[in-house]
Amino acid sequence: MGETELLPAARLRAVMEGDILAGRVALGGRLPSERVLSDQYGMHRITVQKALGQLEAEGLIYRQDRSGWFVSPPRFLYDPAADVSFTDSAVRQGRKPGSILLLAEETVASETAAATLVLPHGTPITCIRRVRTLEARPVFVEESHVNSARCPGLAQHASGVVSLAALYRDHFGIALRRRWVRMRPAALGRTEATHLRSAPGAPGLLLTRLSCDAHDRPVSYDREYWRHDALEITVRVDAPAPNKAGRHRDVTELD
Amino acid sequence: MGETELLPAARLRAVMEGDILAGRVALGGRLPSERVLSDQYGMHRITVQKALGQLEAEGLIYRQDRSGWFVSPPRFLYDPAADVSFTDSAVRQGRKPGSILLLAEETVASETAAATLVLPHGTPITCIRRVRTLEARPVFVEESHVNSARCPGLAQHASGVVSLAALYRDHFGIALRRRWVRMRPAALGRTEATHLRSAPGAPGLLLTRLSCDAHDRPVSYDREYWRHDALEITVRVDAPAPNKAGRHRDVTELD
DNA sequence: GAGTGGTCTAGACCACTGG
DNA sequence: CAGTGGTCTAGACCACTCC
Secondary structure, X not given: OOOOOOOHHHHHHHHHHHHHHOOOOOOOOEOOOHHHHHHHOOOOHHHHHHHHHHHHHHOOEEEEOOOEEEEOOOOEEEOOOOOOOHHHHHHHOOOOEEEEEEEEEEEEOOHHHHHXXXXXXXXXXXXXXXXXXXXXXXXXEEEEEEEHHHOOOHHHHHOOOOOHHHHHHHHHOOOOEEEEEEEEEEEOOHHHHHHOOOOOOOEEEEEEEEEEOOOOOEXXXXXXXXXXXXXXXXXXXXXXXXXXXXXXXXXXXXX | OOOOOOOHHHHHHHHHHHHHHOOOOOOOOEOOOXXXXXXXXXXXXXXXXXXXXXXXXXXXXXXXXXXXXXXXXOOEEEOOOXXXXXXXXXXXXXXXXXXXXXXEEEEEOOHHHHHHHOOXXXXXXXXXXXXXXXXXXXXXXXXXXXXXXXXXXXXXXXXXXXXXXXXXHHHHOOOOEEXXXXXXXXXXXXXXXXXXXXXXXXXXXXXXXXXXXXXXXXXXXXXXXXXXXXXXXXXEOOOXXXXXXXXXXXXXXXX
């Protein structure tokens, strides 16, 4: 069976993939510029962009604004059933989480937020918008809608705080528990793209969830837009047993 | 604040998005051809493709080979903790699931499969590859690795069967339970793209999981490549449960 | 065969970054 | 400022489906 000749974009994609997986490009390292690649491989810059776009879709590389292409760091592992604090989970995974506050204000519940939190329309809601980072790289933007009555003065406390979960616990005496989580692929809008230093239309993940207190009363309704290469969902259903499968970056056997 | 003028691609994207969300294009319906759109909106076909690509990233539309662009049907809702059979879940959601057998053969366990199933290297494994459909539209390709000793003759029984879970239950007396599920975005390879009637490099979701029997013995290790617009994950976390922190292993210990 | 998407080259301008 | 990605137009050929 004669080896199918790869088209230019597929060829470049394959070469770069090999370079990255073999570690010939440092993790977090920068790729050569599109123009350089287009010279090196004798193809138009548009074709190079296509190849890079596919590597981006694979989650191997990511773009940063007009700044360049970089090798993606390991994914953040998220267990919807168990994890309650991004900060804590990240630290446990040996990462360096950060938070940038974009907005913290009291308003009234939007329709969806009210319905989800099981609150009457027009209930005072504290809305907190933040960019979350790992090793200073923005990985998702988060918008939390919190019942103001449960957390008076939350908007004021939010600035300078890294972990809202810790704030709920230590300041308001609320132990958060997840109620449900939903996740689906979604394209980044202009706003999200800007905050993530990505490009509009770039692939992302939308994660929504409801968190409750110990008595199962709804506390917070969150929407998170993730860079799609920064996240991996792991759900453990039951009692554990040793397994070491599914390492990061086992992109093999694609073809 | 003067409204930012939308660039051509963003403009077309916005218009189409409105048309689709408002139902002016039938669900499952075909979009006008790229060439027609490029005439109608006075932009180059490449630009049209870019706009369509973004709608695809949003999950609003999908492509079918060289056949055209279509409005995406509703997503299949998948709860990793609860669902054990695609067929059953789909029916419960009012969908029409189907299955196309690509391969059913006995081999020996690959390295990852063996490790995941906690079996010695070289153990006989039945490998089953199938395309799963909803309303006749292919939505994911699945590769199951099953311990042959647990299901003798499975390869022969697999043809003509829609639900493997039902086969395990009725023929082999095995009640499947999920052990863990992992999910992450991934690009479709050439093979997967072909089976899904999509294009290589198109965005997808890779779902891997381990299923066990009632005694928590590993039975099946599966890899599924989904069209990324066909799936939504929902995880319901169970209501009140006293603190089990002691026995619950952390996700981080995976590595 | 007509029509569709898939891909490629060529060349250009713009917006933003700080390599 | 130079360099980078973001975007656009123009025109062309190919592979596949069956509109």
